[in-house]
Amino acid sequence: xxxxxxxxxxxxxxxxxxxxxxxxxxxxxxxxxxxxxxxxxxxxxxxxxxxxxxxxxxxxxxxxxxxxxxxxxxxxxxxxxxxxxxxxxxxxxxxxxxxxxxxxxxxxxxxxxxxxxxxxx
Amino acid sequence: xxxxxxxxxxxxxxxxxxxxxxxxxxxxxxxxxxxxxxxxxxxxxxxxxxxxxxxxxxxxxxxxxxxxxxxxxxxxxxxxxxxxxxxxxxxxxxxxxxxxxxxxxxxxxxxxxxxxxxxxx
DNA sequence: GTGATATATGAGCACTTGTTCATATATTTC
DNA sequence: GAAATATATGAACAAGTGCTCATATATCAC
Numbered sequence: 001x002x003x004x005x006x007x008x009x010x011x012x013x014x015x016x017x018x019x020x021x022x023x024x025x026x027x028x029x030x031x032x033x034x035x036x037x038x039x040x041x042x043x044x045x046x047x048x049x050x051x052x053x054x055x056x057x058x059x060x061x062x063x064x065x066x067x068x069x070x071x072x073x074x075x076x077x078x079x080x081x082x083x084x085x086x087x088x089x090x091x092x093x094x095x096x097x098x099x100x101x102x103x104x105x106x107x108x109x110x111x112x113x114x115x116x117x118x119x120x121x
Numbered sequence: 122x123x124x125x126x127x128x129x130x131x132x133x134x135x136x137x138x139x140x141x142x143x144x145x146x147x148x149x150x151x152x153x154x155x156x157x158x159x160x161x162x163x164x165x166x167x168x169x170x171x172x173x174x175x176x177x178x179x180x181x182x183x184x185x186x187x188x189x190x191x192x193x194x195x196x197x198x199x200x201x202x203x204x205x206x207x208x209x210x211x212x213x214x215x216x217x218x219x220x221x222x223x224x225x226x227x228x229x230x231x232x233x234x235x236x237x238x239x240x241x242x
Numbered sequence: 243g244t245g246a247t248a249t250a251t252g253a254g255c256a257c258t259t260g261t262t263c264a265t266a267t268a269t270t271t272c
Numbered sequence: 273g274a275a276a277t278a279t280a281t282g283a284a285c286a287a288g289t290g291c292t293c294a295t296a297t298a299t300c301a302c
Contacts, residue, residue, distance in 0.1 A: 061280095072278075072279065095279075096278065
């Protein structure tokens with residue numbers, strides 16, 4: 001027919017019981033939002049490289065910049081994202097700022113993804 | 122001075138030994154790329170909701186559409202992304218297509234992130 | 243076959259994101 | 273104090289992303 005766009009499926013094809021059951025257990029928006037933000041922080045080439053590097057060793061912005069062959073500015077921008085997502089922490093020593101992974105969970109999530117990728121080669 | 126933009130830090134502040142050591146163990150670009158793509162698939166509100174729903178029960182596009190109160194079209198688009206990232210699989214039954222999580226890793230990554238979020242409330 | 247319906251897909255558009263460049267801040271050295 | 277240097281940050285811009293709408297495909301019922 002295509003006269004008007006169909007926004008919902010008709011009643012008879014929806015498994016109402018399933019929808020209701022799942023709906024009842026749906027976490028609140030804040031939780032979902034935080035979880036998406038958390039994973040989003042992992043979802044970038046540069047940030048994955050940074051996280052991988054930090055999983056090997058604590059490093060300063062300079063080190064990372066040299067390692068990835070990118071400007072300190074872009075690294076700093078990305079470290080800001082990682083800081084906000086609480087994936088990394090830092091300590092200052094004079095002019096130099098050293099970054100390291102925030103906690104064990106980060107490494108676990110990282111390793112889990114890693115393993116998943118490796119298995120499907 | 123600020124005459125010209127500084128692209129690299131000076132030699133003396135780089136911890137050359139660390140950079141070299143980490144650089145030697147750096148995974149190849151394809152691996153890094155795949156890992157970033159993998160996490161990217163988790164990094165969206167709608168997709169997290171879909172993944173959460175599928176972690177509770179196998180569901181068809183209609184069900185998900187009704188559950189999230191979004192058009193079947195947008196759900197279908199997102200399921201495509203999740204399919205490509207191999208986070209979900211599907212089975213067809215007549216007109217209806219049922220989606221479910223691809224494998225155990227997905228659930229583990231998901232749960233790990235989830236636990237991380239919950240702990241920092 | 244036709245009509246209805248579940249899902250998929252391409253184009254378009256608003257919004258987001260990552261990098262670059264210029265500049266600012268902080269710390270050390272003189 | 274001034275100069276040098278490590279890092280941070282804001283603006284600008286190109287590239288990417290998610291939704292909407294229109295339309296296509298597939299399956300079922302007749």
